[in-house]
Amino acid sequence: MNGIMIQGTASDVGKSLIVTAMCRLLANEGFSVTPFKSQNMSNNSYVTIDGKEIGRAQGIQAEAARTEASVWMNPILLKPRSDQHAEVIRFGTSFSTFSGKDYRDAFYEMGLESIDLALRHLEENYDVIVMEGAGSPVEVNLKDRELVNMKIAEMADVPVLLVADIDRGGVFASVVGTLALLEPSEKKRVKGILINKFRGDPELFEDGIRWIEEHTQLPVVGVLPYVEHRVEGEDSLSLNNRFISKKGSIDLAVIQLPYLSNYTDVEPFQDEDVTVRWIQHPAEIGEADAVILPGTKSTIHDLNWLKDRGFDHEIRNVMSRGGSIIGICGGFQMLTDSLIDEYGSDTGEPGLSATGLGIISAITSFNREKTTVRMDGKLHPSTKLDTLISGYEIHLGNTTFTNSYEHPFLQLEDGRSEGYYGQDGRVIGTYMHHLFHNDQWRTEWLNRLRQKKGLALEANRSRRKDETYDDLANEWKPHLNWDLIKEIMFEGGPQ
Incomplete structure (x- = not known):
């Protein structure tokens, strides 16, 4: 060969x-x-x-x-x-x-x-x-x-x-x-x-x-x-080195979970006027403009780690002072009211359940089979934004909303409504990885944070991956x- x-x-x-x-x-x-x-x-x-x-x-x-x-x-x-x-x-x-x-x-x-x-x-x-x-x-x-x-x-x-x-x-x-x-x-x-x-x-x-x-x-x-x-990194060994030198006018706190997965979801922020801080303690949230709960390979384990450290209280403080939070995949699951692992597919212990952070009125149930699929669609009409978006799903759980008035985040080409969009976009939950690699959406989301701080809005910054x-x-x-x-x-x- x-x-x-x-x-x-x-x-x-x-x-x-x-x-x-x-x-x-x-x-x-x-x-x-x-x-x-x-x-x-x-x-x-x-x-x-x-x-x-x-x-x-x-x-x-x-x-x-x-x-x-x-x-x-x-x-x-x-x-x-x-x-x-x-x-x-x-x-x-x-x-x-x-x-x-x-x-x-x-x-x-x-x-x-x-x-x-x-x-x-x-x-x-x-x-x-x-x-x-x-x-x-x-x-x-x-x-x-x-x-x-x-x-x-x-x-x-x-x-x-x-x-x-x-x-x-x-x-x-x-x-x-x-x-x-x-x-x-x-x-x-x-x-x-x-x-x-x-x-x-x-x-x-x-x-x-x-x-x-x-x-x-x-x-x-x-x-x-x-x-x-x-170029996206392979794993999180050099995670902090890839982000610590970048300072910007928007401050994002990303919780560095023990079983963090697909951390590359936030790499596009390196091309923006944004500070990305990977944090492991609640006090490090500070006055962050937004908190990102990323994906995890072990949702309930990392949820318990969050609560043991007091992140649940600090996340609620972020919401009470008008901050924004977004949960991606496992991070989305943690934001719900409860998580049920009937088959032990998340924890290895069938029948185990956990109380979530309670930010989104929903229940997450873990399945035997994993969902792995590419996703294409646009932002749901309930967001009042008309933006095309694409990414992919890798997850075990399904999330079911307990209030019929909850607003979905995405409208996918296969007909599904996906995710959660609440409090005028201050709370977002989605199973879509690669979300912020969509230039137009990333710019719209950041501009909402800029507008709140009285900063000038910015135009799209294309990542030009092939270049x-x-x-x-x-x-x-x-x-x-x-x-x-x-x-x-x-x-x-x-x-």
């Missing part, structure tokens, strides 16, 4: 972003290219055109590759539900929930079969594959049954580039140490080193490049500068030995 695998010396070294950039570079040169990550652990997911669920990073990488995202690009997705258990999504559909030990014991062989099937499908349909590993390939306690690094590079028979993050320090030790812990056959598969997140004058690192090449006998195929980009991929690829290409990387890609496995 023609391709390459990007592995890292640790988590959060930039593997996902590098795969995204390489997919766009290859697509710009006319190659039919696909991303691939055999097993992804993230609550940040993406709904494919056929209503299946994969890791959001692979959906973004597919967009960069100018191809339609599919389950073949991420056959296994693990979504943590607690410290010990994760839901296993296999080929886009919920398969089971396992503990870490049970997953390794009971699912490993099926995992290998699933990955092999996906790789064969992609090989038949694409010219080249750009693969992403996870964490480090030398987690010695896990290597015997790993499904995501060197074992998968061997299955696909592709070469590997090793990425190290110089921004976190210790780059020389991390590169040499990682290579030293690889088996001889694995080490032969590594064909080059990438240094990522470099700040400052590249000439000051020329001695470092020579040292790495002398001690590893491998070429440094790129020293990538630290970039401020607008973002080109900007990233074009910024990094001069810092890559791109011809050598392509030569490595099309040479196959270890020589």
Whole structure:
């Protein structure tokens, strides 16, 4: 198989972003290219055109590759539900929930079969594959049954580039140490080193490049500068770093739930005159113009966490002083009066129920089967706004209103009325992820907050997502030995 695998010396070294950039570079040169990550652990997911669920990073990488995202690009997705258990999504559909030990014991062989099937499908349909590993390939306690690094590079028979993050320090030790812990056959598969997140004058690192090449006998195929980009992140590891430097006239407090999912719902605010503060304590709400309750993989667990910390009282204070609140997916469910987990699909404990925050007069019931579907429509006529809108649903629960006069938020193309729109838009609840990626709606919502503060209204700011991929690829290409990387890609496995 023609391709390459990007592995890292640790988590959060930039593997996902590098795969995204390489997919766009290859697509710009006319190659039919696909991303691939055999097993992804993230609550940040993406709904494919056929209503299946994969890791959001692979959906973004597919967009960069100018191809339609599919389950073949991420056959296994693990979504943590607690410290010990994760839901296993296999080929886009919920398969089971396992503990870490049970997953390794009971699912490993099926995992290998699933990955092999996906790789064969992609090989038949694409010219080249750009693969992403996870964490480090030398987690010695896990290597015997790993499904995501060197074992998968061997299955696909592709070469590997090793990425190290110089921004976190210790780059020389991390590169040499990682290579030293690889088996001889694995080490032969590594064909080059990438240094990522470099700040400052590249000439000051020329001695470092020579040292790495002398001690590893491998070429440094790129020293990538630290970039401020607008490509969505894979997970929440670098969450605060992506938002803390941005200050604006509108203050949004987003509650950072323990089992936060699809945090990328709020990333479009980076393009606005907006401060986004991720908070974990009620006192941090302060005088925020609006509070956002985002999605969660474990609604009742995170609801109890909110109440234990006193967020329920502070949210009511926000409402009493005329502030705004919006709940998305699990956040919407928390705003209702009560939540019922008859089948244990949310908590793992059948029959468990919880009292919600009581902001929206409704009852949420969790189902056995998950809803994953793309959504298209417009704002409901009751909002007195005529705005087209699109996004996607990923959730277990259904929410039923107990007052017939409640106003829906959306009118969908399939005929459904969806969500809640109350107090002239100061309270909104919806199952729609990607809501704020709709430029016109985002601008309308923010302008209502601006108007309340006596600020000037602003025009739409288009995100131009496709240009973002080109900007990233074009910024990094001069810092890559791109011809050598392509030569490595099309040479196959270890020589």
